[in-house]
Amino acid sequence: MKHYDDNFAHDHLPHPSLQAECFTGHPDFEFDGALNCVDKLLDDHIKEGRGDSVAIRTFTETWTFNDLYQKANQIAHTLVENLDFVPGNRVLIRSANNPMYVACWFGILKAGGIVVATMPLLREKELTVMIESAQISHVFCDYRLEEEMLLVTSPYLKHVITYDGSGSGVSKLETLMGNKPKVFKNYHTLANSIAIIGFTSGTTGKPKMTAHYHKDILLICEAFPKYSLQPTPNDVFTGSPPLGFTFGLGGMVLFPFYYGASTFLIxxxxxxxxxxxxxxxxxxxxxxxxxxxxxxxxxxxxxxxxxxxxxxxxxxxxxxxxxxxxxxxxxxxxxxxxxxxxxxxxxxxxxxxxxxxxxxxxxxxxxxxxxxxxxxxxxxxxxxxxxxxxxxxxxxxxxxxxxxxxxxxxxxxxxxxxxxxxxxxxxxxxxxxxDMIISSGYNIAAIEVESVLLTHTDVAECAVVGLPDENRGMLVCAYLVLKDKNKACPEFTKSLQDWFKEVAAPYKYPREIKYLDALPKTETGKIQRFKLKNIVQA
Structure with a gap:
């Protein structure tokens, strides 16, 4: 079945025989046929007379559902009319949590695009791998985060469009949106058309891309919030996770809007x-x-x-x-x-x-x-x-x-x-x-950190494990074998950490670095991580 003009994402889905068994078994979970999740999450609020209700607040801005609806529609028009966009294109969002981020998210889906949300701390190398893997053609980027984005080069990338996520100025997207109509006919997606692609831990080497359908977006709104939260339109949601995490996306966009509540973004x-x-x-x-x-x-x-x-x-x-x-x-x-x-x-x-x-x-x-x-x-x-x-x-x-x-x-x-x-x-x-390290809520794969460290000219070998920590849950701990073992000292450790934060997402940097003459290995040359973890615990 061809869901989009650009069917790349659907063409790369795993065969149904390799997918998990999914079931509904309850009328709340029946979402079939023609379906664009934006209708339920946003457009229906306008149709049903709730347009003047508050949707998003920050410390400096207040957006009603009508404000969000109109801006999302203008963004959809901009994609279709100005940016060589075709339905099914993957569009990356690079931004901290702010109202324009949410407007872009909805605008992309309205136009029939697939959202690839990212965290603002990612660096050029990680962004490049994402763009190459998902063949991303368009990027919406907060102008305050543009510098790293401009370092990315890829034959797939057609447009990098900046916007002002602070709400205090105008960037390229706002200029393009300016005179666009404030209504838009949403693209006719199906319940099992891909809406978002989420990148899991592996943002070096070959990352894992996990896809979710339009119906999936609505299904989770009928699950956890109805079970644990019992939301009402009077609720105000907030939190700390980036919207690039599905934890944050659900908790601060999908759940509040599904139930007609509002969200506060920081x-x-x-x-x-x-x-x-x-x-x-x-x-x-x-x-x-x-x-x-x-x-x-x-x-x-x-x-x-x-x-x-x-x-x-x-x-x-x-x-x-x-x-x-x-x-x-x-x-x-x-x-x-x-x-x-x-x-x-x-x-x-x-x-x-x-x-x-x-x-x-x-x-x-x-x-x-x-x-x-x-x-x-x-x-x-x-x-x-x-x-x-x-x-x-x-x-x-x-x-x-x-x-x-x-x-x-x-x-x-x-x-x-x-x-x-x-x-x-x-x-x-x-x-x-x-070997996943979960530190302050961030998922950090050991191999990601190792891949970066091994690009340093002084590092011969390395292995990364999690170090238990009362405040962060776990710390990233790197065991290094240096080419010149005499360089091992606190000053070198500090310079290596600073270098890491320049070339990769800072939250991944090894907060503990220990030096060894050799890494423990099996006879076949595999690193024995359990021995390193025993050293940590000792």
Whole structure:
């Protein structure tokens, strides 16, 4: 089936036999036929008379649904009329969280494009790999982040269009939008037309691209928020995750708009700014990572957060101590959850009523989960094993048959996490089953950091592992073998860290660097990471 004029993304979907089994089983999850998710998330608010309701606030701006609708329509016109755009083109967004980011997101989908959202900290090398992998033709970039974007060269890239995400000026996109009509007939997508491509950890070498349909966008709005949050149009959402993370996209755009609520966006969400926003703008639902909840607890007594009714944590497992301290300080229970880019959002969580302190929770409506061994056989309750999940959404890697076979086995999504299930069906996190380092809510693959370090002229070999850390959850720890071992010193470490932050996303840099004469290896030359992890723990 040809969904778009540019059918690249659909042509690279895994064969249906390699995809996870998806099921609905409930009328809330039935989205079929012709469907553009923008209709439900945005356009219907206008049609049903809610256009004057607030959609987005920042510390300096207020946008109604009508404001957002009109700007998204003008952006769609600009793509189609000025930028050599055809439906199915992949369009990258490079920006911090701000209203124009959201307008671009909707405008791309209205025109029949596929959104590739990124985080503002990514560097030229990582952006180039994304553009090459997804054959991205267009970029919407906040002008404040243009410098790194202009370093990217690719035969696929046709247009880099800047905009002013601060709301205080005019850049190229605003100029092109200026006289465009404020109405637009949305492209006739189908329920299983690809809407977004999310890049998972591997942004060096060959990254993994996971695709999600228009119906997937709406399906997750019927799952976690209805199960755990019970949103109303009076709710105000906020949080710290970038909209380039599906955790942030769901929590601060999809969920509030699906239920007619509003969102409060903060470009650089420090704990103080989060608390200030909660106090001044009566935030009721907040999404952030365990590391942020820990810091918020130390400052919460300085602010009035009486409007806050739901606190959601994901990105890494929530330590019991953080939950206890927050509850003692506020009387609010943090709702923990686990999700993934591959499955789009949270699939195991809890409510305040069924919550068990320390447990991640139960499979939410729309999903089921089990614990399996390496052969895919279910293990007895209480036994640690691999987490397997299936339900309304599932993994669809675009570019890797082998990775698809790793992630989807016997119709189940194998997340890479080690869990155990108790006799009552609650799931408890045990460990990551791979070399993923989760630091302050960021997913950092060890191989990504290693690939960068190995480009340094003084590094002969390296291996990267996660170092447990009370504040960040984990730290990136690099073990290096230098070409000249005499260079190993604190000054060299500092210069290497500074260099890393110049050539790759700063949040990935190794905060700990240790020097070895040789890396522990097997007889076949494979690095024995477990020995390095034992060194860390010692």
């Amino acid at each position: 470009e650089k969400p420090s704990p103080e700014l989060l608390l200030k926003a909660i106090e001044e703008y009566k935030i009721s639902i907040c999404f952030t990572a365990p590391t942020a909840w820990r810091v918020l607890t130390t400052k919460v007594n300085e602010f009035d957060i009486s409007s806050l009714r739901k606190c959601i944590s994901a990105g890494e497992t929530l330590p019991v101590k953080v939950w206890e301290d927050w509850y003692e300080a506020t009387g609010l229970k943090i709702i923990d959850g686990i999700g993934s880019t591959e499955i789009l959002h949270i699939f195991i969580s809890s409510t305040e009523d069924n919550m068990r302190k320390g447990a991640t929770g139960l499979p939410i409506r729309g999903y089921e989960a089990k614990i399996v061994d390496k052969k895919g056989n279910e293990v007895p309750d209480g036994t640690a094993g691999r987490l397997a999940v299936r339900g309304i959404t599932g993994c669809k890697y675009l570019n890797s048959k082998d990775k698809q076979k790793e992630y989807v086995q016997q119709g189940w999504n194998i997340t890479g996490d080690i869990f155990r299930r108790d006799a009552d069906g609650y799931f408890w996190f045990v460990a990551r089953g791979d």
